[in-house]
Amino acid sequence: MTIIGWMIVFCEIAFWVVIVLGLMTRYIFKKKQLGIILLALTPLVDLTLLIAAGIDIYRGEVATTAHAIAAVYIGISIAYGKSMIEWADQRFQYYVTKQGEKPRKRYGIEYSKHYFKGWIRHFIAYIIGGGILVGxxxxxxxxxxxxxxxxxxxxxxxxxxxxLIISITYFIWPPKEKGISSGT
Incomplete structure (x- = not known):
């Protein structure tokens, strides 16, 4: 594995470590400000990867799939970062601290809309990561x-x-809650 490949692995691990530390600091140690500061550090992980990939290419390395995946990773991290932190925050509160609302499953048109919002994030990630690739x-x-x-x-x-096609099909055939038939 190349240096950039290892950097991607390191950055992914660092991303989740910072989130877990931020959530633990926020909810277990009751240091809300410090927890928010730790959670706000997640973009620095992306910046580290971007700098490492840029230096590697600047030094004359042939761009590899790892460099391309670094661009994809950055796009996804920027587009999905806030929602991933919210997802982790909700589950941490409910499952670890036994506070907050239980994460609920979505069905029907609510699921379809939620999935389409995810597709929009995917498109934003594509624009960012694709822009880096083209650049x-x-x-x-x-x-x-x-x-x-x-x-x-x-x-x-x-x-x-x-x-996108999958997203559209969910509007045509929205997922139903298990045990509920369509009445046919």
Missing amino acids: LIFWIDDISRTQALSGVAKIWSIVLGID
Whole structure:
């Protein structure tokens, strides 16, 4: 695995460690301000990865799939970061501190709308990560060094399209609560 590959692993672990520490500080140790500060550090994890990937490419490395995944990771982290923290916060409060509301499952049109909001986040992540990929491709300006970046961008475009189709199907056939029939 390349240095960038290891950086992605490190950043993903660091992202969740910072979130868990922030939630523990906030709810278990009752230091709400410090907890918020720790949670606010999550973008620094992304910045670390972006700097590492940029330095690696600047030094003349051929862009690899790991570099492309770093761009994808940054886009996803920015687009989904707040909602992932809210998701973790709600579950931490309910399952660990035994406070707050129980996370509920969504069904029907509510599920469809929620999934579509997730697709919009996916699209935002695609714009951010894809923008980084395109920026790197133009910055490097050498097709032989950027094939991995182009390949990942193409695959991500297909995945985004498939995700949109899935999102639309949930409006046509919304998920039903188990044990409830459609009446036919």
